[in-house]
Amino acid sequence: MGAIVEAVQVAVPLRTAYDQWTQYETFPRFMSVVKEVHQERPAITRWILGYGPLRRAYYAETLEQHPDSLVAWRGLDRRLRHEGQVTFQELEPDLTSVRVELRFEPRRLTGAAIVPAVQRLIRSELGHFKEFIEGMGEAGETWRGTIRDGRVQHTYDASPSTPGWPHG
Numbered sequence: 001m002g003a004i005v006e007a008v009q010v011a012v013p014l015r016t017a018y019d020q021w022t023q024y025e026t027f028p029r030f031m032s033v034v035k036e037v038h039q040e041r042p043a044i045t046r047w048i049l050g051y052g053p054l055r056r057a058y059y060a061e062t063l064e065q066h067p068d069s070l071v072a073w074r075g076l077d078r079r080l081r082h083e084g085q086v087t088f089q090e091l092e093p094d095l096t097s098v099r100v101e102l103r104f105e106p107r108r109l110t111g112a113a114i115v116p117a118v119q120r121l122i123r124s125e126l127g128h129f130k131e132f133i134e135g136m137g138e139a140g141e142t143w144r145g146t147i148r149d150g151r152v153q154h155t156y157d158a159s160p161s162t163p164g165w166p167h168g
Contacts, residue, residue, distance in 0.1 A: 002103065002104050002105070002114065002115040002118070003101070003102070003103050004100075004101070004102045004103075004115065004118055004119045004122055005099065005100070005101050005102075006099070006100050006119065006122045006123045006126055007097055007098065007099040007100070007126070008097075008098050008126040008127065008129065008130050009091065009095055009096070009097050009098075009130075010095070010096050010098060010129070010130050010133050010134060011094055011095055011134050012094060012095075012096060012133050012134060013090075013093060013094055013096065014068050014088055014089075014090040014096045015068055016096075016133065017088055017096040017098055017133060018067065018068045018069075018088045018096075020129075020132075020133050020136070021071070021086060021088070021098065021129070022065070022071060024037040024039060024045050025037050025038065025039060029132065030125075030128045030129055030131070030132035031125045031128055031129070032124070032125065032128065033049050033050060033051055033121065033125070034047065034048075034049060034125075035048045035049065035050045035055065036048040040059070042062075042147070043061055043062045043063075043147050044059060044060070044061055044062075044076075045059070045060050045062070046058075046059050046060075047059075047060060056080060058075050058076065058077035058080050059075070059076040059077065060073045060074065060075050060076060061073060061074055061076055062147050063083075063147070063149065064085070064147060064148060064149075065146060065147035066146055067146065068088060069087065069088060070085060070086070070087050070088070071085065071086050072084070072085035073085070075104075080104075081104060081105045082102060082103060082104035082105070083102075083103050083104075084100065084101055084102040084103060085100075085101050086098060086099065086100045086101075087099045087101075098126065098129065100122055100126065102118070102122060104118070
């Protein structure tokens, strides 16, 4: 299995970097090979990648997601088998490291050549993310839930759903 690790430092707070990254449907705005992303369910996304006239669609499952820390996934397509994770680490209050680890099964005939090409692509796309998020300076609204083993972890607010009557 091919393995790639690339990282970039972005001059935004940790929460901003994480929040923007997890807005998958905005990826086509800054990633050149991502043409469309649709959030099908909280842990399932549909991706359309393309380069020139070539297009490839696949589904991905988010296996782990921890706000401001980690997103781990796996591709659900037998022909495009891959898994990966992105981690976020605060280096300073306005400086965050975004680290991508990607593992995939290259095809037998192109395996040796494909790993360096994918590594260059990941490095380039991280550079686009850096330009995009630093240019915006903030991320929009986002879901900040947790996923474990592919299942959304529900958080329950301990406060009552209706206000109580004052006593006295």
